[in-house]
Amino acid sequence: MKITVCIGSSCHIKGSRQVVEKLQELIGESAIGDSVELDGTFCMGKCQQGVCVTVDDTFYSVSPDNVNVFFDENVLKKVR
């Protein structure tokens, strides 16, 4: 599974840094680092919906507040 987080200007302002750090932490805690690849990208062209995140090719709008929920539902469930 490949998670890509936008770290372009707009998403950066909306907190992509916190999202990335939280995801790194969550991936570490749940020990799924072997099956998940976390990656960055510049602008996905959907700045209004930032922080833009894709899991494989599905688009999600994530914020620092709902990373946990996003991770549980869209990453953890699918990996396990």
Next chain:
Amino acid sequence: MNNLCADIGWKSINHEGEQLCGDHIDIVEKDENSTVIVLADGLGSGVKASILSTLTSKIISTMLAEGISLEECVSTIAATLPICSVRGVAYSTFTIMHLIENARVELIQYDNPSVIFIRDGDLFDYPKQELSICEKKVLRSQIKLQEGDIMIAMSDGCPHAGIGLSYNFGWKWEDIAKFMRGMAIAGYSAKTLATMLVDECNKEYGYRPGDDASACVVKIRKREPMNILFGPPKNRDDCKRMMSLFFSKEGKHIVCGGTTSSIAADYLKKPLKVSLNFERSDVPPIANIEGVDLVTEGVITISKVIEYAKDALEDNILYEEWNFNRDGAALIARLLFEEATDINFYVGRAVNPAHQNPDLPINFNIKMNLVEELSACLKQMGKRIKISYF
């Protein structure tokens, strides 16, 4: 005409409790390659000293740049300087560094500590000829310049640093010269070198300077072109033209902006790899494209670079941050402030629809202002700037 240029930087600190500096540095550019630099140190400190040194440096630099003889400059100063009511003398010492065609330098020194000359990483003891002008003993030297030469002029506040504190007789000239020689080898810019010297003096004074202390550093270096791409072109069809012009330029290439770097990656047919390394800073991570020297995010990174540039032109407090950090803004700052002498901006005027959101502190006008602001700062640093809009 050669491909050398002069990187000039200076810094002063004031006598404790004084708002004005009694040292004054004046730089007059005669033309692109000839410059007159004067460091004057007025008698005493505070307002009086400031007036004396300002008058001295202004008069000398302006007159010499106009091609008037040194004798006339000195006699003009002698006739102009107001006489101190307490001490009964009009007095300001000075050091003149007159760069001619960036090929040779004429040093004229009157009572300031000798100019430290570093050549090929070693101290260079240049010949000095003693002249008597208006009964003043003045030293004159003519030196042919070569790449890497560094000249350090200072006021006596530097060798006086630490008297009675860390040293009995202050920071000896020989030790300052050795200190600067060590720093010079590391390849710092003139402004950084001047800052390091003056900061060290301030430290020796226990941060309570007993005299104004100034240093002015001139570093002779090769011209170094640098190219920076910022924003996609207004018309998408211009992408290829913009990229081919940008990448055909000599020198290093910096690409700023998310969309911009995708365009550059497409043009070079290389993948764009974004790093997730946040480098403990508030600037977004950098990216990598084979064939591009540096790829960064746009607006936030450039805003930070401008913050560094403004500081570098004023107090230069943040220089340790941009000299040692590894984030996009620090990397750009090092390339533009330290390495480059000629900077070509390739600015795209595309409006990013996603940024036209009132919630976001980014919009088209801000982007264009950033370019203006940054290029103004870089010009003040003595860089030659060209901006092309697309």
